[in-house]
Amino acid sequence: MHSTTDNPQPATAHAVETLRGRTIVTGDKSISHRALMLASLALGTTTIHGLLEGEDVLRTAEALRQCGVPITRHADGHWTVSGRGIGGLHEPANILDMGNAGTAARLMMGLLSTYPFTSHFTGDESLRKRPMMRVITPLQQIGATFIARDGGRLPLAMKGASQPMPIHYALPVASAQVKSAILLAGLNIKGTTTVVEHEATRDHSERMLRFFGVPVKTTTDEDGTVTITLDGQPNQKPEERTLHVPADPSSAAFPIVAALLVPKAEVTVTNVCLNPLRTGLFDVLKKMGADITISNPREVGGEPVGDITARSSHLKEVDVPAHIAPSMIDEYPILAIAAACATGKSVMRGLSELRVKESDRLAAIIAGLRANGVEAHEEGDDLVVYGKGGRPQGGGTVTTHFDHRIAMSFLILGLVSKEPVTVDDTRAIATSFPSFMTLMRDLGAKFIIARKVERPTPERRMVITVDGPAASGKGSLARRLAYHFGLGYLDTGLLYRAVGMRVLYANQDPHDVAAAIAAARAINAQDLANPKLRGERIGKAASIVSAMPEVREALLEYQHRFAASENGGVLDGRDTGTVICPDADYKFFITASLEARAKRRHKELQDYGVTVDYQSVYDDLVERDARDANRAVAPMKPAEDAVVIDTSKLTMSQVFEKVMGELGG
Numbered sequence: 001m002h003s004t005t006d007n008p009q010p011a012t013a014h015a016v017e018t019l020r021g022r023t024i025v026t027g028d029k030s031i032s033h034r035a036l037m038l039a040s041l042a043l044g045t046t047t048i049h050g051l052l053e054g055e056d057v058l059r060t061a062e063a064l065r066q067c068g069v070p071i072t073r074h075a076d077g078h079w080t081v082s083g084r085g086i087g088g089l090h091e092p093a094n095i096l097d098m099g100n101a102g103t104a105a106r107l108m109m110g111l112l113s114t115y116p117f118t119s120h121f122t123g124d125e126s127l128r129k130r131p132m133m134r135v136i137t138p139l140q141q142i143g144a145t146f147i148a149r150d151g152g153r154l155p156l157a158m159k160g161a162s163q164p165m166p167i168h169y170a171l172p173v174a175s176a177q178v179k180s181a182i183l184l185a186g187l188n189i190k191g192t193t194t195v196v197e198h199e200a201t202r203d204h205s206e207r208m209l210r211f212f213g214v215p216v217k218t219t220t221d222e223d224g225t226v227t228i229t230l231d232g233q234p235n236q237k238p239e240e241r242t243l244h245v246p247a248d249p250s251s252a253a254f255p256i257v258a259a260l261l262v263p264k265a266e267v268t269v270t271n272v273c274l275n276p277l278r279t280g281l282f283d284v285l286k287k288m289g290a291d292i293t294i295s296n297p298r299e300v301g302g303e304p305v306g307d308i309t310a311r312s313s314h315l316k317e318v319d320v321p322a323h324i325a326p327s328m329i330d331e332y333p334i335l336a337i338a339a340a341c342a343t344g345k346s347v348m349r350g351l352s353e354l355r356v357k358e359s360d361r362l363a364a365i366i367a368g369l370r371a372n373g374v375e376a377h378e379e380g381d382d383l384v385v386y387g388k389g390g391r392p393q394g395g396g397t398v399t400t401h402f403d404h405r406i407a408m409s410f411l412i413l414g415l416v417s418k419e420p421v422t423v424d425d426t427r428a429i430a431t432s433f434p435s436f437m438t439l440m441r442d443l444g445a446k447f448i449i450a451r452k453v454e455r456p457t458p459e460r461r462m463v464i465t466v467d468g469p470a471a472s473g474k475g476s477l478a479r480r481l482a483y484h485f486g487l488g489y490l491d492t493g494l495l496y497r498a499v500g501m502r503v504l505y506a507n508q509d510p511h512d513v514a515a516a517i518a519a520a521r522a523i524n525a526q527d528l529a530n531p532k533l534r535g536e537r538i539g540k541a542a543s544i545v546s547a548m549p550e551v552r553e554a555l556l557e558y559q560h561r562f563a564a565s566e567n568g569g570v571l572d573g574r575d576t577g578t579v580i581c582p583d584a585d586y587k588f589f590i591t592a593s594l595e596a597r598a599k600r601r602h603k604e605l606q607d608y609g610v611t612v613d614y615q616s617v618y619d620d621l622v623e624r625d626a627r628d629a630n631r632a633v634a635p636m637k638p639a640e641d642a643v644v645i646d647t648s649k650l651t652m653s654q655v656f657e658k659v660m661g662e663l664g665g
């Protein structure tokens with residue numbers, strides 16, 4: 001579990017002259033959670049494209065695996081879920097650690113509340129402070145029982161109902177999470193489950209239930225009251241489904257607001273979910289005078305989507321009524337940044353829900369603005385911000401309280417402030433938007449990791465891992481980093497080539513496990529220096545032996561000894577950050593298009609004096625990529641906390657500069 005105090009990763013944002021470009025942000029987090037859960041309850045296989053691979057959603061995937069659901073990520077980034085059917089989940093094999101994912105925790109409670117077994121839930125320091133009574137109360141009415149900390153907080157144990165009862169429940173506070181938890185429970189209850197909300201909340205659950213063939217009825221009264229009904233235990237039939245997750249409007253908000261505030265900027269974010277219950281921020285920004293246009297409207301997976309273009313704008317004050325809050329509750333931190341740069345006094349009303357998010361966001365927003373020269377205060381549950389009519393002073397340090405949206409919002413403020421803005425910890429950003437730093441830098445943002453990397457000493461070891469597919473540029477980068485920091489360098493791929501070479505030179509079959517194990521135990525430094533290791537035939541043998549668990553185990557000790565050397569070292573390969581050194585100080589995953597890699601490898605082989613045609617190199621990479629991605633043991637994929645860099649259009653110097661920017665060097 002994350003701690004809010006151990007090894008923080010501060011960053012500083014500096015003013016920039018412009019931001020320009022076309023980009024796509026990560027998949028919608030709310031939809032991603034629901035896609036995995038409902039696919040798990042379907043019959044048949046669901047293929048999901050565009051799933052958010054942030055820590056929160058990965059917690060949901062792991063929790064469902066614990067309940068017996070086969071969930072697989074494939075090499076090209078798509079996911080497959082083999083559904084168990086309604087009522088088909090198993091008792092979790094272990095405690096369900098939901099990390100920082102409040103949505104995942106509450107929805108999983110609803111999902112499992114109708115099974116007659118006990119589930120244990122916990123989370124990180126931040127999640128353990130968040131209230132769960134709002135979801136515990138209706139689930140108790142269904143028949144589940146709970147043992148929890150004071151206030152219904154995690155960690156807790158839930159005994160599911162042996163005879164669950166359908167309920168008619170009026171939400172005391174607007175909460176899409178509570179509504180969704182009840183509906184997920186209702187799926188496995190015979191009879192009609194009803195949820196009444198006095199203020200409409202996100203309807204992703206209702207839309208996705210319909211996508212999976214579950215009839216859900218929604219009616220809206222004249223006073224705006226919404227009633228949702230669902231008949232449980234519907235008939236199911238096996239189907240093969242494909243689901244595309246649109247881009248998250250909450251994540252798109254950051255580059256869009258940045259483009260509005262930075263001079264001479266124009267940014268387009270594509271494929272953004274435009275569900276009318278999620279677009280409150282964009283409507284408010286338009287009222288403030290924002291130059292925002294939407295193009296290419298269409299429907300994806302039951303959700304309306306489109307491309308959003310934002311251009312530099314002079315914003316004015318705004319008064320946001322309380323009834324809008326449910327449609328943009330996660331966007332108030334970045335709206336506050338926009339208000340800080342607008343003219344006049346902006347008021348955002350009815351924000352009590354912000355007090356029980358990942359942090360007390362209302363207090364965190366006010367403290368962060370004041371630290372950077374912007375007056376703000378609260379009036380009851382309202383937030384008041386006095387805009388500077390241009391660039392705020394900046395120069396402050398913001399306490400994020402391990403809240404991803406606070407961290408990202410104030411990094412955006414730093415792009416337009418007179419002085420740089422520092423946030424005390426960026427680790428939480430990975431929970432919802434792991435590519436935020438890289439994406440914003442590609443548009444022109446200047447973010448610097450505030451913690452400078454010092455050269456290693458006997459008292460301070462440093463281990464850096466650089467993973468990626470063949471010919472992506474990872475080896476060149478790793479060698480340069482090793483030289484820069486005075487560290488040892490190990491190309492772990494050469495270990496497998498050395499094994500393959502020894503097997504082939506002994507006239508043995510690379511598929512012979514015993515021969516490969518013997519070769520792995522015999523390799524030495526002279527093998528790693530052999531120029532013949534780069535041959536195509538040896539490369540194919542290396543891919544074969546690297547898929548053998550026994551060979552990998554035999555080589556682990558060699559690699560661990562290297563990483564444990566006096567000053568540490570730099571390791572490059574395909575799983576150094578995920579398997580060999582999961583606790584490395586810094587992890588990078590270097591990738592590139594297949595065409596770019598084939599051209600590089602062809603030239604590299606020619607430089608080594610190997611005569612080979614381009615097409616055979618290309619075909620070899622296709623085969624190796626497939627083997628590396630689909631092997632049963634340690635398939636190639638980025639570590640969850642790795643920085644991913646696409647080098648297709650970058651020089652080696654540009655790649656090195658990007659990495660040093662991440663390291664703060």
